[in-house]
Amino acid sequence: MIAATEHLLVAPVLLPLGTAALMLMLGEGRRRTKAAINTASTALGLALAIWLLLRVQAGGPAAFGVYLPGNWPVPFGIVLVADPLAAFMAVLAGAVGLAALLYALARWQHAGVYFHVLFQLQLMGLYGAFLTGDLFNLFVFFEVLLAASYGLLLHGGGIARVRAGLHYIAINLFASLLFLIGVALLYGVTGTLNMADIADKLSLVADRDRGLLHAGAAILAIAFLAKAALWPLNFWLPPAYGAASAPAAAVFAILTKVGVYAVLRLWTLCFPADAGSSAGFGGTVLIWGGLATLAFGAIGMLASQQLNRLAGFSVIASSGTLVAAIGFDAPALSSGALFYLASSTLAGCALYLLVELLERARQVPEGPEDWDDGNYALPAFLDAEPPRGINLDDNEEELIGRAIPAALAFLGVAFTLCAMVIAGLPPFSGFVSKLAMLGALLELRGAAAWTLFALLIVSGLFAAISLMRVGMRHFWTTQDRPAPRLRVAETLPIAALLGAALLMVGQAETVLGYTRATADSLHEPQRYIDAVRGAITVPHPSVRGGTP
Template sequence: MTQFTAALMPHLMLAPILLPLLTAALMLLLREERQRVKLALNIGATLLGLVISIALLLWASVPSGPSTMGVYLAGNWPAPYGIVLALDRLSAMMLVLTSTVALASVLFAAARWHRAGVHFHPLFQLQLMGLCGAFLTADLFNLFVFFEIMLAASYGMLLHGSGRPRVQAGLHFIAINLAASSLFLIGVSMLYGITGTLNMADLAQSIPHIADADRGLLHAAAGILATAFLIKAAMWPLNFWLVPAYSAATAPVGALFAIMTKVGIYAILRLWTLLFSVEAGASAHFGSLWLVGGGMVTMAFGAIGMLGSQRLGHLAGFSAILSSGTLLAAAGFGQNPLTAGLLYYLPSSTLAVSALFLLTDLIERWRNDGASLAPYEQGDDAPFLNAQLVPTEGLNLDDDEEVLIGQVIPAAAAFLGLAFMACTLLITGLPPLSGFVGKFAMLTALLNPQGLGASQGYQPGAAGWMLLGLLIASGLMALIALTRAGIRHFWAAHGRATPALRVLEGLPIAGLLLACVALTVQAGPAMHYAQATADALHTPGRYIEAVMSAAPVPPPAAVPSGNTSTREAP
């Protein structure tokens, strides 16, 4: 890495936050009639954000060790007194995932949905700002700030397109998230009262030295804070709001919301491994059993919900819940190989759920607009299964004028069918796509325990066997539900007109699925990245050292030659 690049990259950490903020401010200065200009700005800023995120990912994954980090002191005050941004492998991965889903969503919205309401584009960029800020911040107060920016934008995004179902679901969504925000503030206030700091690294240093008399209060504060995160992560029974809200949203908004549940997962994974690691003394692994148990119940709830769903939007919503439950349960075990497996599974499942939300809009539109009334055109007395009622125009017939091999599948219908099949394979964890690789990695880790179950003398542990069974059973239940939906919408779809599919609608779906294919083809490097990320998460001392030792930049006259980087390396 050149000296110029080393000096530039830390400042580039600000770009995922400042770029959407400035873009949203610029679009608010434009009149609402300038939709094309706003759309171009939105797509351009999102694409540039993806390029920047990839550059940060490459920077965070240089082969100098799993703890490679970038630390940026935004106010040039040392931690824990000033605002600190921290970039490691986990936050870089989440930035790339967010930008990928966002680009697919805005391209899909460009076909029609961005015109369904006002201020779609600035709200979209403000939500990206909140998401990226939550992944980069290194203190709890600014995490709350970015959470609120993200949620405030999501309220408007959910109501985009109006209609009674969206308004009703939006009111429930707002109410539950306001309650979560209140819990967030209460938990943060209690932690500050006990430790005197909100910097994550400083908190991790303080927790092992908390007096025994205050440790119960510390655990209560952590539990309240975790409840706020678990609401966002859709853990049962706190996830009753998700399916009605996500299924009522417009397709591009639902696809973008798929990443919002992962913000709760990220916060839990970041804070739990940092504050309650093996180095936390008497508080080590606090809440692990709750994560494992709650995650497994959430998995069962999501799988049963998929079996009971008749609407594709509900199927996609319960798929997001199933994904969140899987990640939470796996995270609670606290073992490196299992964490690596879930980190590989996380982007794969998120991309698949986002693609399913986009597909839902196209399939439902095709179903509602292309329904055939052919069986009723010859009168109500005609038998429903009369062969004469089956339209024969355009079909291949034999010598007896009977249908021989059926009608040629239109290209648009074939694309929808293949995309739906790919989503099914990814969500259920069937080979050969990345969903199978992620689940197989987690199953392998469960059968070779190195964490909680092994330390308690289980092989691999009662909880491990339960999670192993649920991974297989939930995948089977999801397969039944999605296969049934596929049969109803594709196999038994007779007499429909050819689906109207625009390039801007098919391209983002294909892009999301191709990203999953790329994860499959590059499974080796991706798993190495996930394992290095898991190793860094489970050795929080290096994160703490990088943040706490970051020095402010001295005045220009005092800067030694060639020492302008805030880069922290082991």
């Protein structure tokens, strides 16, 4: 990156940090001001992430942006790295964050005093986790995003959120402990925490220390996979995400992908095919653990009777698909998996936002004032008699020719698109990604490849069946139910997320071209190592001939 703009690499991390500090100084009031600041900052963060992606893409396969915040040479100081994968994930985080925030502005921002502050800290942790180049700061950013997620999960209060929040906090604190133990073991063996430096020094590890190296890597992987909701460490996810408020759950849709990202980054960097006795370490565990998680998520979707739990199991199934794909260590499969990562995250975020609107549409308000306060009566139509005539309602009036209310039409179309993307039905982005992965699996063959091939198809079928059942419950039993009332701030982000998924189909070749280049760079880790270790510090002004 050129000197005039190289400092922008750290901007996605500093921007939400500064925004959160500013909003804290504003006190507990001024919510409209905070909402405006939060929206502007989140939009600017997304713009910066897109700029990073475009700069990396324009630079070709070997393009890496490396920034040394403390101006210490590698590996002694903090380093931020914008490579194709990091930029890709940063854009995804910014898009999900902006959509969730716009949705929250309709009502959920009023449920807690520090919502906007926690939201910005969540974005800071996400951006930092994707851009950092060393394990210690990865741990720091993990804890920042997790601490913010604790507050966002409890946002709005209620017994269900507190109960689910305690389980969520407990499992993540345990995973953080494992994270520290794994980092300590790796540091003891390699003497460094810089990811590129660790990968460069693995070949120098003595045979007597190889077991300790593998133990540290395994413990670290357990911490990441617990956060990625790998079976059997994912019991906490459906109740926790289901109890969270809609905008918080939408942001959480990408939190599990942080664990997947960490596994993908470190496994391809440290255990490539040319790593000697450590080559592909743990790959079999990733494959079969991912397959078990995918099967568990698919069965969970089929068994779920509540839409919020179904959404949680769909997140689990997507994590299982990605982890299994990583374990095969195949660039073509990784390319399709990255396309699937973006598609499933956008659809999962949209589904969590739709959950609240669909449940609200099933309830009958007692009066006009209840629409504003969010208080709804229990649905009185559940025990109603079915229509007695064909194409007639309970009053024997013809149903044919009646106009569908705009709000109900929007919910129906949005839910249908979301369901088709999640199920992987053509011609949407979920189908494109699964087709790319299926084609790569045909080249790999083997029992594990055929198992993933079958599970991708079966899980899509299970998802279609379960989502169709939910759709019938919400849209085919609407007698005596008034048309739902939706706000623009609630519908716009859902439409934008699904629009992005549709845009991925229209630009499928371009997106797949980017994911192929990203997968190639991941499976050739020497590019990353050379870029980071070749980062040059800025000379002191006196050395450059300036004033000291």
